Amino acid sequence: MADCSCGEAAAAEGGKRQQFGSRFLKDPARVFHHNAWDNVEWSEEQAAAAERKVQENSAQRVCQEKQEDYELNAHKYWNDFYKIHENGFFKDRHWLFTEFPELAPDQNTCHPSEAPECADSEAAPALTAAVQHTGSVGSFGPGTELPPGVDEAAQQLSLLHIGAHEFPGCSATYRILEVGCGVGNTVFPILQTNNDPGLFVYCCDFASRAVELVQTHPEYDPSRCFAFVHDLCDEGQHYPVPEASLDVIVLIFVLSAIVPDKMQQAVGRLARLLRPGGMMLLRDYGRYDMAQLRFKKGQCLSGNFYVRGDGTRVYFFTQDELDALFTAAGLEKVQNLVDRRLQVNRGKQLMMYRVWIQCKYRKPLLSQPS
Ligand SMILES: C[S@@+](CC[C@H](N)C(=O)[O-])C[C@H]1O[C@@H](n2cnc3c(N)ncnc32)[C@H](O)[C@@H]1O
Secondary structure, three states: OOOOOOOOOOEEEOOOOOOOOOOOOOHHHHHHHHOOOOOOOHHHHHHHHHHHHHHHHHOOOHHHHHHHHHHHHHHHHHHHHHHHHOOOOOOOOOOHHHHHHHHHHOOOOOHHOOOOHOOOOOHHHHHHHHHHHHHHOOOOOOOOOOOOOOOOHHHHHHHHHHOOOOOOOOOOOOOEEEEEEOOOOOOHHHHHHHOOOOOEEEEEEEOOHHHHHHOOOOOOOOOOEEEEEEEOEEEEEEOOOOOOOOEEEEEOOOOOHHHHHHHHHHHHHHHEEEEEEEEEEEEEEEOOHHHHHOOOOOEEOOOOEEEEOOOEEEEEEEEHHHHHHHHOOOEEEEEEEEEEEEEOOOOOOEEEEEEEEEEEEOOOOOOOOO
């Protein structure tokens, strides 16, 4: 499977991990002096060569019958992946906290809804205070409609009076969900780093072997975490939390694993789980990443969507495509950046051009006038 242990080359300098985008290659002669360089500019020739490579490797598409098998049995292919690799493939993603401080906000600073960029709304502190007081946002059933003219924050406050219903982590004050969690390379770093006593972390994957590995991890603590099997493309399955109950949703190299025509519906369903002011965080493959250029003819399923030798699939996004997916789900852009990184293998003197996209989209505090 193509590597997605990205970011591990984000060097820790002086003991402190640097944010991506802070080490620049000014002198090409020094390329092998570090493991990775940020914001590498692509020459026109390099971009044109990448485009040609993609045209070449997309020329021949996988037959319909096989495409159906990859879709129908997607969970089985990933399950087999975890049966083979167990928890030895992906590395813990410790860079997360530099890129996404929302995962472990300083206990002395405010939650996202109280952050300065949201301070223009008077609804946020009241809502946060109410949610923290009751420890729940009430019974938001799937598909709950907002009555016309009623903003989401106000509706939440009114629903608080309906009464709490029990769900895992219902008494928590800060709830994070990771979708496509694999064996927990994001979840366990969050549990280790964020020591907010009100934190509760949900995580799911449709590969039952991956979820089993999370549940049997020595650091899995059911009083702080709930791992469950869930297919984010399956509209018939419900998430075990009410709508508008989550502070943060994390998507790390998972949206790229699903068939493009199901992405919008999956993102929309997730967006409904966010509370007003809550954040969706994503890091995923960008167009012309080295992994895309390495595919051979006959592995392309549809435009920029490929199948690996082990039956797992991967899409390569542009920033605009992700912006369209999140904004159509009613979220607003906080960040949408491309990380063009040059990774080098000093031993083999290899240069690898990586392209990743990182996004933060927030659920508005007040519903937008239609
Ligand atoms: C590339 S791995 C990334 C794993 C993890 N997020 C990480 O960064 O280490 C993609 C993960 O998404 C999961 N996945 C793919 N499609 C899914 C779906 N429709 N529903 C739930 N999980 C899915 C796979 O089983 C796999 O664990």
